[in-house]
Amino acid sequence: MIGSMRDYWLCKLFYDLQSPAAVAEYRAERDKVLDRYRIEAPVRKALAENDVPFLARRTNAYLLRYYFFATGMKDEEFMRRLRHG
Numbered sequence: 001m002i003g004s005m006r007d008y009w010l011c012k013l014f015y016d017l018q019s020p021a022a023v024a025e026y027r028a029e030r031d032k033v034l035d036r037y038r039i040e041a042p043v044r045k046a047l048a049e050n051d052v053p054f055l056a057r058r059t060n061a062y063l064l065r066y067y068f069f070a071t072g073m074k075d076e077e078f079m080r081r082l083r084h085g
Helices: 008-016 020-028 030-034 041-048 052-056 061-070 075-084
Strands: none
Touching: 008 061, 020 030, 030 041, 041 052, 052 061, 052 075, 061 075
8 A cells, every 4th residue: 555545444344343342242353353354464464463553554543543442452552652653
């Protein structure tokens, strides 16, 4: 991906995870949920590693922040990773 192009499937995942039931399933069976989306290997790796800067270049900032909140990352940690990579 070049520049700040949006990754449709990543955005769709983040959007779908706005449901508490979806978040619970994602936390319990991440790979099973990810298999429903056409998420490329580098993006899956970034999700597994909580690579905020990598993911930030591919999705909407609000969805990104919500995703990390929903998966349990504290806001301070999210902001630190976003600023410092």
